[in-house]
Amino acid sequence: MKGIMLAALSRLKTPGLSSSDRFLRCFLAKEVLRVELSFFGVSLSPVRRPTVVGVRNVSTSTTLCDKSRGNPKKKEMSEKKLTRHFVDHRRVKLVAGSGGNGASSFHSEPRKEWGGPDGGNGGDGGSIIIKADRFVKSLAQVVPVYKGEDGQSGGSKNCYGRNGSPKYICVPLGTVVKEQGKMVVDLATHGQEYLAVFGGAGGKGNRFFLSNENRAPMTATPGTPGQERVLQLELRTMAHAGLVGFPNAGKSSLLRAISNAKPAVAAYPFTTLNPHVGIVKYRDHEQVAVADIPGIIRGAHLNRGLGISFLRHIERCRFLLFVLDLSAPEPWTHLQHLRYELDQYEPGLSQRPQAIIANKMDLPEALEKLEILKSHVTQRIIPVSALTGQNTEELILHLRELYDGYLQRDGSGESKPTRW
Numbered sequence: 001m002k003g004i005m006l007a008a009l010s011r012l013k014t015p016g017l018s019s020s021d022r023f024l025r026c027f028l029a030k031e032v033l034r035v036e037l038s039f040f041g042v043s044l045s046p047v048r049r050p051t052v053v054g055v056r057n058v059s060t061s062t063t064l065c066d067k068s069r070g071n072p073k074k075k076e077m078s079e080k081k082l083t084r085h086f087v088d089h090r091r092v093k094l095v096a097g098s099g100g101n102g103a104s105s106f107h108s109e110p111r112k113e114w115g116g117p118d119g120g121n122g123g124d125g126g127s128i129i130i131k132a133d134r135f136v137k138s139l140a141q142v143v144p145v146y147k148g149e150d151g152q153s154g155g156s157k158n159c160y161g162r163n164g165s166p167k168y169i170c171v172p173l174g175t176v177v178k179e180q181g182k183m184v185v186d187l188a189t190h191g192q193e194y195l196a197v198f199g200g201a202g203g204k205g206n207r208f209f210l211s212n213e214n215r216a217p218m219t220a221t222p223g224t225p226g227q228e229r230v231l232q233l234e235l236r237t238m239a240h241a242g243l244v245g246f247p248n249a250g251k252s253s254l255l256r257a258i259s260n261a262k263p264a265v266a267a268y269p270f271t272t273l274n275p276h277v278g279i280v281k282y283r284d285h286e287q288v289a290v291a292d293i294p295g296i297i298r299g300a301h302l303n304r305g306l307g308i309s310f311l312r313h314i315e316r317c318r319f320l321l322f323v324l325d326l327s328a329p330e331p332w333t334h335l336q337h338l339r340y341e342l343d344q345y346e347p348g349l350s351q352r353p354q355a356i357i358a359n360k361m362d363l364p365e366a367l368e369k370l371e372i373l374k375s376h377v378t379q380r381i382i383p384v385s386a387l388t389g390q391n392t393e394e395l396i397l398h399l400r401e402l403y404d405g406y407l408q409r410d411g412s413g414e415s416k417p418t419r420w
């Protein structure tokens with residue numbers, strides 16, 4: 001093979017070659033080199049190594065991969081900035097557009113002086129619609145007052161005014177619309193719309209009033225004003241599980257360890273000021289959303305600490321994960337306080353399906369306290385260390401059990417929170 005190619009090459013070495021001959025020469029030279037190199041076991045083309053894929057029942061790798069892949073230059077947004085961007089309630093005044101006025105005019109052209117009434121109707125005012133959009137994450141962009149577009153007035157020559165186009169207010173999934181404290185609608189699915197205020201009807205032009213009795217009506221009616229309403233928008237985070245615990249218990253660290261979320265972690269209380277949602281991904285592509293709620297302290301229902309305003313984010317969680325700090329002097333009392341605060345907010349809230357997570361098991365005093373904690377509670381306790389990642393797989397598997405149980409209870413799972 002190599003001999004044949006060398007012979008062809010030597011024939012093409014003659015001077016005065018055409019461009020096609022030169023191209024053939026280059027190609028043959030490259031092929032000869034490839035044959036020679038392959039003889040010595042070297043390849044010109046890049047070697048594709050077979051990829052080795054580890055087999056795991058749970059895919060916790062997302063977090064690890066994300067960490068290593070993350071752009072080192074890109075800074076994470078500080079918690080303070082996030083707070084500024086995250087708004088979970090708003091009061092809005094909505095005023096729909098007014099209808100345009102009807103016109104009063106008479107047709108007139110050469111040799112047709114009494115052409116009759118030709119005033120057109122006014123256009124309808126634009127309505128205001130509140131729409132759930134899964135790409136919107138907070139109510140920060142919602143302004144206090146919205147005014148719908150007015151309809152145009154009618155014109156002569158039977159011209160109708162243009163209708164005001166509807167105005168959309170995009171809100172995150174899980175936004176509850178309230179009026180005077182009463183719930184009006186719960187926007188829980190992507191694309192769901194609520195027509196909040198109707199635009200005013202356009203007025204009638206004098207052509208409308210033409211009849212056999214009145215051949216030259218002068219009457220034209222004005223457009224009606226648009227509807228006006230004051231509504232409260234409240235965002236309730238939609239997640240399957242909620243992490244509930246005292247400040248510094250390690251909720252954010254735990255969410256970082258099991259999901260793709262990156263909430264801020266620091267050694268001082270109330271580091272987390274907004275709820276964060278992380279997604280735990282499983283190998284069968286099932287996803288469980290876990291929400292990290294700001295820390296709750298004793299007396300939170302009396303507005304101590306950050307108060308219990310954030311508990312509305314737990315309302316939608318199907319199951320709760322109580323996170324206890326085993327380095328605290330008496331972690332079991334924390335559990336009682338947490339349950340009490342939850343029940344103060346909504347009776348029975350603490351009775352949802354739940355698991356108790358004993359965090360900071362890497363610390364020396366934790367083992368002893370775990371035994372005492374076991375004697376105080378009957379529920380399953382999962383000892384973990386969010387810092388070292390110890391036993392987080394058991395937590396992830398138990399989370400899946402809770403999730404499967406919820407799907408069975410709620411039938412087809414039609415009402416399950418949307419994938420993030």
Ligand SMILES: Nc1nc2c(ncn2[C@@H]2O[C@H](COP(=O)(O)OP(=O)(O)OP(=O)(O)O)[C@@H](O)[C@H]2O)c(=O)[nH]1
Pocket residue numbers: 245246247248249250251252253254264265266267268269270271272273294295296359360361362363384385386387388
């Ligand atoms: N030793 C040890 N420290 C931990 C563990 N988990 C969290 N911590 C530390 O505990 C401190 C608080 O952790 P966070 O995750 O911010 O706690 P948090 O519950 O989110 O606190 P708030 O946001 O204030 O409610 C940080 O200094 C963490 O490094 C753990 O498993 N072991």
Ligand SMILES: [Mg+2]
Pocket residue numbers: 251252253263264265271272292
């Ligand atoms: Mg936190």
